[in-house]
Amino acid sequence: MNQDIKPETGTTEQPPVARKVLVLGRSDAVLQTVLDELTAFGIEARGTASPESAADHFDARDFDLIALGRGLLGEAGDALKARLRQRHPGVRLLDTYAPFAAHQIIAALDREQPPVPDLDAYCARIGYHGPLTPTLETLQGLHARHPDAIAFEAIDVLLDRGVDISPKAVEDKLIHAGRGGYCFEHNGLFKRVLEALGFHVEGLTARVRWMARPGSAPQPHSHMALKVWIDHRPWLVDVGFGGNVLTTPLRMDTTEPQPTQHETFRLIPYGPGLLLQAQIDGDWRPVYELSGEPLLNGDYEVANWYTSTYPQSPFRSHLMVARTTPDARYKLLNGRLTTQFPDGTSHRLELDAEGLEQVLRDTFGLPVTAEWRGMIEQAIERTAEADPVE
Missing domain, CATH: 3.40.50.2300 (Response regulator)
Incomplete structure (x- = not known):
């Protein structure tokens, strides 16, 4: 040698x-x-x-x-x-x-350093008061608080504003403006927070299979997830998967079921990567296929452009908002609010425009403005349509 x-x-x-x-x-x-x-x-x-x-x-x-x-x-x-x-x-x-x-x-x-988020403002935004050392305890604490405090939403796509996933734009939107975002915003921000705390983080992509119809054509890799290394062990971290978001990191070096506050998950070898599955009513249902290759920020720019502009993207035609707390998952699809509890029971509520506006504000903590009114009315009209395939 x-x-x-x-x-x-x-x-x-x-x-x-x-x-x-x-x-x-x-x-x-x-x-x-x-x-x-x-x-x-x-x-x-x-x-x-x-x-x-x-x-x-x-x-x-x-x-x-x-x-x-x-x-x-x-x-x-x-x-x-x-x-x-x-x-x-x-x-x-x-x-x-x-x-x-x-x-x-x-x-x-050249001493080029990635943008560092305002950690104090981020912790205040998610209500986190624990340690900020690069340990599993810190990762679990941040991961639990993030999907509760910052809603999943893609309202800017419906408003034809586009989605800017540059670090400053995401920080201004999710931390300082009280808005939510979708996977590239949530996990992009979370990656930078973790790196600023000293974690070793790799960005991944995933092919979404959640709610896909049996036999349907595979979707492109359009979801962002993270791999975090702690004590030589890889953990799957994902605070940006809508209504079925993880609430805690999952070990990537085992196929054993891993219970969480809500569903039980597992990761199994699947081609060159891993398949994330959720146990629903006793059955293992696919969530997404994870790639095994780390990506650069530019790779997500391409995926974000596709997801936010492609005419058949579900975010272009459906209002989808989600928030997960320790007590429930709140899932909004157009004018239908579903509340899903950890014991498997759920409750659905059909909303009118005024009710939808109130839910966006009170349940999801979003700063509703007058510009959203047309989008809200269109969402009510689409409520009777078939659920989108995510």
């Missing part, structure tokens, strides 16, 4: 002072590809596919940054990081994923 892979020579112009990077991975071919891209950008890059010997073979003080591939997540990677820090306490370490590695490394060298 080559212990010191150097990039292939080229004619790339170098900056006056080359920045030095060490890349640690498992595959010579993948490592060489990353090193070549870094070199083409003007970075002095070296690497090895035998990372366990890196602390002995390289001096951490010689590098501005040491990047570790995703194959080093876990105990082996943590042990390696500890050895590198022991040799050089000030060393900068970065976890990367091969398809994005060069970009991640360059951004880190």
Whole structure:
């Protein structure tokens, strides 16, 4: 195994002072590809596919940054990081994923930091007063409060305003304006909150199967979910799945049923990813198929554009609002409000325009404005139509 892979020579112009990077991975071919891209950008890059010997073979003080591939997540990677820090306490370490590695490394060298949400304002918005350390207890506490405090809704789609999922727009809307949002807004915000607290978070996509008619064509990957690593264990985190949203993280390393305040869920291997199922009336019903590959923010821009503008998207023609509390799930479809209780019982209420406006304000905590009146009246007219396939 080559212990010191150097990039292939080229004619790339170098900056006056080359920045030095060490890349640690498992595959010579993948490592060489990353090193070549870094070199083409003007970075002095070296690497090895035998990372366990890196602390002995390289001096951490010689590098501005040491990047570790995703194959080093876990105990082996943590042990390696500890050895590198022991040799050089000030060393900068970065976890990367091969398809994005060069970009991640360059951004880190340029000190490009992702936008950090206003954590005090976020905690006040969801009514969270617990610890803010990157532990399972913190994750569970935040996850329980978020779907209760911030409604799921896509009203801006019905109003033809579009959905801006940039960090500032989402923070202004969900935290400061008292609005809700749909998956890209909820989970995008939650991802940035968790990262600001020190959690290792990966964005995922999912193919929704909830309420799909048997035999219907598979839908595109149009849902955002999260994977959070805690003590080398992956957890599924999702605060943005409407009326069947999770209220606690789920372990991704087991197929055993996992009870929650409401339904019992499980995750099973399904093709290259995992299938999330909910136990309803004794049967396991599919919720969504999870991808196994981490994504970048730009991937969600494409999915958000499709979900908010595609004419057949259910968000374009149906008012769907949801809120989940410890006591009940509140699900609004056009002018029909369903309240579902943890014991499996439920109650339905047909609303008129005035009742719908009151429910939006009182049950879901949304700041109803006069501009919503036309949308509200159209929702009442659609109440008798068939339920949409999400």
